[in-house]
Amino acid sequence: MSAQRMLFFTVAALLAGGIFLSGYQTVHWLLYVVTGMLVFAGTTGICPGLMLYQKLGFK
Template identity: 75%
Template sequence: MSAQRMLFFTVAALLLTGIGLTGWREVHWFLYVVPAMLVFAGISGICPGLMLYKKIGFK
């Protein structure tokens, strides 16, 4: 496993821990999108956010 994939999993775990400590019913549904994208990126190696920024024009 690469360091980049491990970083995706770590950030997703921290976000989900924060959601859990706040309360699963109190947070907005959109806050679940970020950990889902990061877990997907960690498993597949394809980061949707990075792809979006590259299409916009960032390097």
């Protein structure tokens, strides 16, 4: 496992912990999307956010 994938898993775990501690009914639905994207990126190695920024011209 690469360091980048481990970083994705760590950030997803921290977000999930924050969602749990805040309460599932009080957090905005967008946090679930971000957490899901990070878990997907950690599992597959394909980061949708990184691909989007590369298509926008960032390096």
